Structure formats: C-alpha cells, structure tokens
Amino acid sequence: MTRRLLIGFGIVAFGVLAIPVASQTRSAAANTKTAAQPYTPPRTPDGQPDLQGFWTNSIYTPLERPKNVTKEFYTPEEAAEMEKRAAERESAEPAAGTVADVHYDEAQFGLNRSQATFARTLRTSLIVDPPDGRMPPLTAEAQKRFADLAAARKRMGAPFDRVQNMDIDDRCLIMAGTAPPMLSPGYMSNYQIVQAPGYVMILVERIHDARIIPLDGRPHPPDNVRQWIGSSRGHWEGKTLVVESRNFNSKRPGVGDWQLAGLAFRGASQDMRVTEWFTRVDADTILYRFTVEDEKTWARPWTAELPMVKLQPQGPLFEHACHEGNYGLVNTLAGARLEEKKAAEDAAKKQPK
C-alpha cells in the first residue's frame, strides 16, 4: 500500500519536473555559440515547440561585413561602440530650416531603433557564409538582367511620372522585412508568431502581412503561380522550424509597373529559393537563420543569421493601414505635377515674345 502510494507521488513529482522552468535572463551573447545549459522550449497544446509571442529583428549589425572589417566577431566593447555610433547617426537632427529638416522626426515617430527593443550580436555581419561576410559575386546573367532593367527603368521615365514608377513600399504594396528572408526594414520591425495545429503564422506588422505556413507537407503551387511572399512550407526538425519558400514573383524593390518583370529580394530572380530555420534558444530569443539559393543571380548560395528577440512590452501589434492612409503618394505625385507646371511656366516666361 505504502509503496503504491509512493509510486503514485513519484509519478506526480516526475511530471512536475518534466515541465521546464520558463524565464531565463536575456542573453546578450545570442550568437551561434551554444548556451551553456541546453534550452527546451515549452510546447503548444498540439506539441509544437512554442515560438509564440511578439518578436523583433531590429538590429544594428549590417547584412554584409563593412569594408574595413575582416574579423567575424567584435569584442563586446567594439560591438557596443558600433551600436552607439549607429544610434547617434539615427538620432542626429539636421540643421533646422534646411530641406533635410523636412523629413520624419525619427525620434518622434519611434523610428530610431535605439528607442525600442533591438537584437544584438557580436557578429560583424549577418552573413555567415560566404566566410568573408559578403554576398557572393553576381552571375553574368544577373549582371545582364540588372542592366536590362536599368534600361527599362530609364524608358519608364522619372520616378514620379506615374505611380507605377515609384517604389513598391511607397505604394504600400509590400515592405522589406515581410517576405522571406525577413530582414529588418529599419523601423516597425515587429512580428507576432501564432501557432495552431498544423500551422505556424507569422504576422508582420508592416502592412499587416500574415505568412501562413502549413506543416502538413503539402506541395507548393504550380510554377506559374507567383506571389510577393512566395509560397512557404514548414516542418519541424527537433526544436527547429524549417521553412522552405519558393514561387516568388519578380516585382520587388525598384521595379515599377507590375507587368515589368524585375527583381526579387536584393536582385534575385523569381526562381530564388529560401530556407529559414527558427530555433528558440532561450525564453526571449529565437535564432533566425536563412539560406538564399538562386543560381541565376549568385555564384553560390549564401547564408545569414541573426537573433529575433522578444519585444518589450509584448505587443500589441497595431494595424498598419498603409494604403488607406497613403496621402504621401498622392502628395508626391501632385507635387511633381506642380513642379512641372511651374517649370513650364518659368520656361514660357523666358521665351522671347
């Protein structure tokens, strides 16, 4: 009797111990070095490692290693110095009354990264492969593609001739930091991850884009179906969520008219494939790693890695109704038309009668 009771209590105790302790202190060294104590993330009710919460990938470290840097890691002091200088640049106010003064007040609009939560790494670049921390060389095909596009863009006219000539983020179509791979767009680098049975959803604050990633191994759509955020399929490998994406379109930054095939992420072709790995390495940190493969653009694949850290406070994400409030676009075009009119009038005045 007593023995049975003890077994019962022992099982209870085992159950209690099996539940991992939650909060740990945020580690500043969220680099690839393994934490001293292996971290086991909690689980969602359907058994997925829990990535849920509000995260940011805002970071001062550049994608590519700066020209004057050769080593892979800064010392903590060097890293702090780098961040300090970057923050000073961001918060610098231009001289009052100058054209440069008429801009976003970065401090007022919370666009100064140092005002909010941001991630840190001792790495000198986010790119970890190639080992020199820079993107691989472009292929000849890519160079030709860029040249062709530049020519096509010239034929389209000036940037403000029509809305289709303007940048896609000014047009509120999609913003950097949304499609895979997700790199901080400079501000509003906020993400909310929600997991449901069979799905991981990543809500990107910028233009409220939701990446819905099914985990059931279903195939990608056919090749002729192209989307801004591509098509993503995920699966778990141990504690790491692996997401494979393809089916991108080529209407990405700097293109213009939607019918003009152009550039995907950072100059990639639409046949780019991206693999992302999300591993929760502690209560406040997801290690985010991605590889970009595109034989038509880069001589070889390249890989980057950075932490995503928990936002403080934890949300909410506000609705970014970009298009609905896009007075900027209208005003820009109207201003350009007004300038043209003035220039024409000035030219007419100068004509000899």
Add this chain to the structure above:
Amino acid sequence: MSPRFARLTMIAAGLLVAVTTVIGQAPAPGSPTRQPSGGGTYHAPRTGDGKPNLNGIWQALNTANWDIEAHAAAPGLITELGASIAVPGGLGVVEGEIPYKPEALAKKKANYTDRLKLDPENKCYLPGVPRGTYMPFPFQILQSQKHIMIVHEFAGAVRTIYMENQTPAPADSWMGWSNGRWDGETLVVDTTGFNDQTWFDRAGNFHSDALHVVERFTARSADTLMYDVTIEDPNVFTRPWKMTMPLYRRVEKNAQLMEFRCVEFVEDLLYGHLRKQPK
C-alpha cells in the same frame, strides 16, 4: 491504508502516468490532417425511389470561373472597379494542364487577350457545362424518377437530365443534352449536343461543338458533394482531361435561388450603340 484508499491511489497514479506520459512525449507536430477526398464511404440518404438523394441547393467555392487552371491574383479589366473586379488567385481545378492542340492554345490566348469583348458571361449568355456548376451562383438539383433538373440562378439556365427514355441530342444547344445514370452512389451525367459558343471560364478556355462532358456527382457528406468532370473534344484537345472540386450545400434556413435575369442588365452593352441619340 484501507483497501479502498489504496485502490483510489492506484487509479490516481494511473491517471497521472497517462497525463505525464502525454506531456513527456514529443508527438509529431503538424502531422498531416488531410481530409479524405470524395468517393469515400459516405452513404447518402435515399429518395423515395431509392436513389442517393442529391436534392438541394449547391454552390462551388473556388476561383474556377475566373480561371480553371492555377493562377496568381491579377488586376481586373475595369479601372473604376479596382479591387472589386480583380482576379483572385487559385490553385486550379484541372488535373495537370489542359492539353490543347497547338493551334487551339493560340486561340485560347487570343480569347484571353480579348476576353472583355468575347467572354459570353459578360453578355448574360447561357454558361454551358460545366461552367454553370462553378459560377459564383447557387444552383438547385431537383431529383425525380425520370428526370433530374439542374436549375442555375445565373440567367435561370436549366439542364434536364434524362434518366430514362434516353436519346441522343436532337439539336445543338448552349447547355447541351444530358443523359444520366446511377453508378452506385454516383450520378453520372453524359452530355453532348453543345454548340461552340460557351467558355469554360473567364480566361478564355474554350471548346468546339464536338464537346463531350461526363460529370460525376457523389455525395461526400451530408452537406458536400464531390464533382468530377471529364472533358473530351478532339477538335481542341489532344486527349480527355479532368476537373475536380467539392460542391457545398447552402444550408441557411429557407435557402432559395433568387432571380438573376441578367438579360435586362446587358441591354446597353449589346444594343446601346443602336439607341436613338437625343438631338
């Protein structure tokens, strides 16, 4: 400890073991939860004459009417209608690709380019088969012993399916001439006698008057059907090909087909250029 208390403890311990075993496990997260496709083991209730009861108001929920093949979203053709008329993306209902003959593919592309003028749907013309089934309008199946009627809300198009006294098509028509039979749980409808005037969708997919359509309607659950279509037209395609999609019952109370007599709505489109102009 009393025997009863001991027993209770054992039960509690057993429960605890079960619970902690579940927690301690690493179940496969996100394991496939695919629904079984049509043609499973569902046995529909029967009509008074003993046949699977397909009576009801049904509607497709996909983008096939825009384009039966896979397609991403795209702008529409009328600027003023903006997003309202833009094309939603869809993964397609065709198994594989449509096997056009080369010259027919050229015609399909020409249809697509000129679809604003050419799409018979715009003119409120009878939609043909199977387009009527997957237009974004409900249709009603009325099942009697000798005939099954399919009545479409769009343009009030109607198909009579002859279950007895079957004959070949006596004349060409827009909706074709349909003969039907039962194959177990499945209603098989064989339709010929089409003219060449209808399209399969808004993307310009078309056929000739040699079109032969075989449809299979199978109850998949109380409120869904699986709908499989085989298209054959030796003038246009190199081989037969198939579409497949679920159809959903309109379950709201007092569901009914509304009139959609669009002839009135297209008079200006068709005859506006013949209108007497005011002086």
Add this chain to the structure above:
Amino acid sequence: MSGRFLAAVISVLSLATLPAAGQAPASARQVKAIPPAKTWTPPHTPYGDPDLQGLWTNATVTPFERPGQFAGKDVLTEEEAAEFEKTTNQTRDADRRDARGTDADVALAYNQVWYDRGTKVIPTRRTSLVVDPPDGRVPPLTPDAQRRVDARAAARRASPAGGPEDRSLAERCILWPTAGPPMVPSGYNNNYQILQTQDYVAILVEMIHDVRIIPLDRRPHPSQTIRQWLGDSRGHWDGNTLVVETTNFTNKTNFRGSDENLRLTERFTRVDADTINYEFTVEDPSSFTKSWTAAIPMVKTQGPIFEYACHEGNYGMTNLLSGARAEEKAAAEGKKR
C-alpha cells in the same frame, strides 16, 4: 364496379378520345366534356403527393376573354365549337397567300410551321378562359391602372424603338407570357414540364427556359423589398390540388395591367391521365376593380422540350433597332434635300 375501376375505365376512354394538342383539325372527333374528377384518383409520387409530372401544353383556340359574338353564352355546342375552330384556324393560317405582293403578305413574318397556337377549344367548350366574372371578361381596370396603361401606350407611340426598353418583355427576351405567372398560352412553344421532389414542385416553362421552383414547406415569402419578375411562389397541397400563392411581383411584370400589388393564386388538379385543370385567380385591387379567375386546361403532350435560347439568338432586337435608326437617318436625309 369499384370507384377505382371506373376511374381506370374513364382514363382509358379519355386516352382514346383526347387527341394530342397541335394536331391538324380532324373531323369527327368525339370530345367528351370531362367532369371534374370525383372518382379519378391520380397516381402519387413516392412522397405521397398527387403526381403532376410530365410534359403539358395549354395551347387552345378558346379566347382568353369572351368575344362579343358569344356574349351571354357560357358554353358552345359541339357544332358551334367545331365551326369556331374551323374559322379561327383558317383566319390564323399564316401560310394563307391571299394578299400576294402586298406589305400584308410579307408582314406575316412566321410561316404556319412555327406556330403552335392550338387548334381546339378547351374540352369544356367554354367560350372564354376567364370563368369569373361570369361574363367571361376581365373586370375593368382601376383609374390608376388605366392611367398607367394609357401612359405606357403613349410612351410606346412616342418612342416605338428608341431603345430596347421600348419593346415588349418577350422581344427583349426577358419574360414570356407562357411563364407568367399566371401561365397563359402564346403563339408557340406552349410547353411545360413538371417535376416533383419531396419538398418542391418545379415547372419548366419552355419560354424562356424558366423554371418555377415552388417550395412546399410553408416557408414565408421573402421581404416585400424583394421584387422579382416571376414573383415569389409558395405551394401546398389541398387534397388533390396543388395551390400556389405568388407575391413579390415587380411593377414591370404587367399582366394585363397588373402592378406590384398582384397576388396570384393558382390551382393545379390532375383530373385524368392527360389533363391538369389549371385555374388562377388574380387579386390586385390597385389595378383591377375586382378579383377575377381564369381556367386553362393543361394537356399531356409529347416532348422533348427544347432549349429556348431566346437572348442568345436575339438578332431580332439588333435588326429592329438598327432598322429604326436607318429609317430615321433616311428621313433626316430626305428632309435635308
């Protein structure tokens, strides 16, 4: 003999004696005025309802309203009926060529082969399809309705072909009188197919491939804000009679002057294997000074019903309008000279 056997005998007799509609006028056809079914039991659908299913036609030479020549006369004798049929069929014969070389000859438009107006009076030999009021004529319109009718006629005279909306609903391929409701015969294609399920009666009207889907489940009519060309019909069985009540008409449906307040009650009773007694009552106090009723038998006919793709083949409308524009142009040019 038992009631059932008698009914069967009568059925057989009526099969033998009733010709299919649309036949050429035959001589010496014995037409028995079939009394309302007291003893005939219709077959039933698997759901226990009287079976009205099949193909039916309502073509007849009996006029809708009692013509002046038959004033005061309810029913024709067999001889009178035969004479009336002969005269009517002769007058209507579109293949008559007694005015060759005239405009009237060309204006006949259709040959007789296209017509299907019926060649027989209705079996009861009544002098009109209207049975109430007893004078066999539609009651007078209200002053409002008369004004509406006059205004329509004036508009039609002022602009007979300015645009498609100046033409009749049939010419526009929107609605044909055979569909109604009520369902009244027209020049041709007076064919109907009735199909019954457990919860619905469906009536396919050949022109314009309209299917009246009539629910039997006593659901309410939709909100009064919904107006439809065919209105909205609800049916129920009253003994062996299907009673269909229809409301929610538009103000454009215009059945002999009706407006959106029209409430129509139709009754379908199968009285023998080949006949459905179809009767309808029109209630529209804002249009007619009193309610009125008409009865038109529906008689079994051979199928099939063909697809009537009216709108798809509506060359008539295009030609009519362009002809009118051409006439105007010619007139304007004539004036200039």
